[in-house]
Amino acid sequence: MRRTTMVIALIAVMIPSTATADDLSVDEAQQALRRGVEYFRDHVSIEGGYLWRYAADFSEREGEVPASATTAWVQPPGTPSVGAAYLDVYELTGDKYYLEAARETARALVQGQLQSGGWDYRIEFAPEDRKKHAYCADKNQSDDQDKSNADETPHQKKKKRPPRNTTTLDDNTTQAALRFMMRIDRALIFQDQPIHESAQFALQSLLDAQYPIGAWPQRFSAAPDSEKFPVKSASFPDEWSRTYPAIDYRSYYTFNDNTIADMVDLMFRAAEIYDDPQYMAAAERAGDFILLAQLPEPQPGWAQQYDAEMHPAWARKFEPPALTGAESQGVMRTLLRLYDRTGKAKFLQPIPRALAYYQSGVLSDGRLARFYEIGTNTPLYFTKDYQLTYSDDDMPTHYGFKTRNNLDAIAKEYDKRKNSNHPGSAKPLTELKKAPRLSAKLKQRAAAVVDAQKENGAWIEPARQRNRSNIPANTPCINSQTFSDNIVKLARFIAASKNSR
CATH class of the missing domain: 1.50.10.20 (Glycosyltransferase)
Structure with a gap:
């Protein structure tokens, strides 16, 4: 029965709209944007963190692999990617609601930062699961995990594992998290202490992890021994x-x-x-x-x-x-x-x-x-x-x-x-997002985003087949990448429309 209901809902979402790009007003785009972000924060987020995709009824949740309702994913297109989209929307619209959404997501990353300085692929929020990780936010608690109990047998002591404390640079994981953390730190004028300290600690850890030869490893738990x-x-x-x-x-x-x-x-x-x-x-x-x-x-x-x-x-x-x-x-x-x-x-x-x-x-x-x-x-x-x-x-x-x-x-x-006469004169990488020109293509893209949105604010689409996935192909699905793309398209349309007046 549930699958039938989900398929009907998906068909309803995919019915083409009769609206044209010229029909879309700034107010409608703003309402769709706010509705979409509110839905994502209220129904998809776990303490500001996000996975890659979700079955539309939330019966399944996934990052690169299936995950629980109390897990967020750091590896793109997970938590940092969504946070960066919120920040893009804020820079384009100036609406502080989206800055607060980005701050909430940054605080989720603070909760997932490891004592080694960076991030693993995932962040656990359930208390028992957090004990398995050496999170900075839980430092005293995770330190206790290394201590042996006097009553434990040798087998129990051998079996006991220390908390996971491995920063991963694989698949742009820590890098994506820190790029977002630096951006939100600047947007908050470096005044949000937990976020600022997190970014600074991560950067110092990466400097420490750089080998004498100038390379970095795929993963690390501590600075390297330079003699080796x-x-x-x-x-x-x-x-x-x-x-x-x-x-x-x-x-x-x-x-x-x-x-x-x-x-x-x-x-x-x-x-x-x-x-x-x-x-x-x-x-x-x-x-x-x-x-x-x-x-x-x-x-x-x-x-x-x-x-x-x-x-x-x-x-x-x-x-x-x-x-x-x-x-x-x-x-x-x-x-x-x-x-x-x-x-x-x-x-x-x-x-x-x-x-x-x-x-x-x-x-x-x-x-x-x-x-x-x-x-x-x-x-x-x-x-x-x-x-x-x-x-x-x-x-x-x-x-x-x-x-x-x-x-x-x-x-x-x-x-x-x-043949360049101006070496070393590259444009800055971190300029704030600016309103684009209001083009017909931009109007069409924004109108398509609004047409595809469900009344509750969600964007639902057929799941693609993936390795290591519990969500079957064509199942109604919510994708973090699609959400991030859609809210930025709407924000670009809003900014361009206001700029053209």
């Missing part, structure tokens, strides 16, 4: 195992999923918001690591991750030591951005060699392989049972073993900078 991580140039190992070694790779110098690119961007933004040169210096050190990490001829590209000897290394069972065609494109774009902000020509020098190398490995369909074998430059793939192979006939579907080819676009950007 000497500064070296990248080189190829004499040999590498084709068998997955199942070792802990979290401390490796990590480009995977654009971890260092995200960190460089974060440091640029911190330098602007706090007017502090130490953050720009950290970004430059990361740039120097990128220079050191470029592998020698005849394969002058980059690997996904490197061990302390600066050799390409295994990570997960489908991520071998190899040259990467995916993350290396992000590395080159990061070098371009470093040149834009520093004016230092050294950040352009590795790009021509890398472009030529990767152009030589373009696949027959125009894409690049995710992995190229050390020595032979042959594309590497995996079978569905995770056997390393040269064949792409039996690949797992959860991972991109082939990737988009953006080399021509990168080459154009390189040529533009090579």
Whole structure:
């Protein structure tokens, strides 16, 4: 019965409206915006935090994996993404209701900040679940978890685990949280003490976690021992195992999923918001690591991750030591951005060699392989049972073993900078949102958002099929990304309409 009701509701939402873009007034857009945010705060939020998506009847809730009603997700498009959308709306409209919504979300992130300084993928709000995490907000409570009870047996003591205290930079998790925290800190004129202290502590922890060579790990619980991580140039190992070694790779110098690119961007933004040169210096050190990490001829590209000897290394069972065609494109774009902000020509020098190398490995369909074998430059793939192979006939579907080819676009950007007379003059990254021009397309988008909204303020759409999901495809679903996109579209229309009067 419940499924039938949900399907009927979804059909009702998806019936096209007869309204046109020119019919939408500013008042209607403002009402839809307020209604949507009130619904999300009152019915979707857990103490200001958010997951990725929800069954429309809230029978299922998910981040990257299924989650409980007392869990929020940090990894985008979760809590920081929604908070950033609230802040965008505030900057566009000037309505302090949305600033308070952003503050509420920032306070949720304060509750989820770890003693190691950053954030994990998720935040737990249920008291018993919180005891499993070393949250700063619960410091005394989590400290108690490390203490053994005198009455415990040796087996019980061995089984007992300390609270989780691992900051993750994977998938833009801590970086997204901190980008939002810095923005809301500035919007509140640095006067909200818990938010300001959280942002400052996180930034200092990231500075402390940066290796002497300038890289960052995928995850960390404490600052590294510098003696264990000497500064070296990248080189190829004499040999590498084709068998997955199942070792802990979290401390490796990590480009995977654009971890260092995200960190460089974060440091640029911190330098602007706090007017502090130490953050720009950290970004430059990361740039120097990128220079050191470029592998020698005849394969002058980059690997996904490197061990302390600066050799390409295994990570997960489908991520071998190899040259990467995916993350290396992000590395080159990061070098371009470093040149834009520093004016230092050294950040352009590795790009021509890398472009030529990767152009030589373009696949027959125009894409690049995710992995190229050390020595032979042959594309590497995996079978569905995770056997390393040269064949792409039996690949797992959860991972991109082939990737988009953006080399021509990168080459154009390189040529533009090579001939630039104004290096180091990039525009600020953290300017406040401004009213756009009121265009027909903007009107159409805002009208479509209003048409799609349910009377209670929700936007509901058919769920897409996802791995590790309990929400079946086409089930009526509430998506945090859709919500964030929709409220910003409405705010842009409102701001543009008022600005055009």
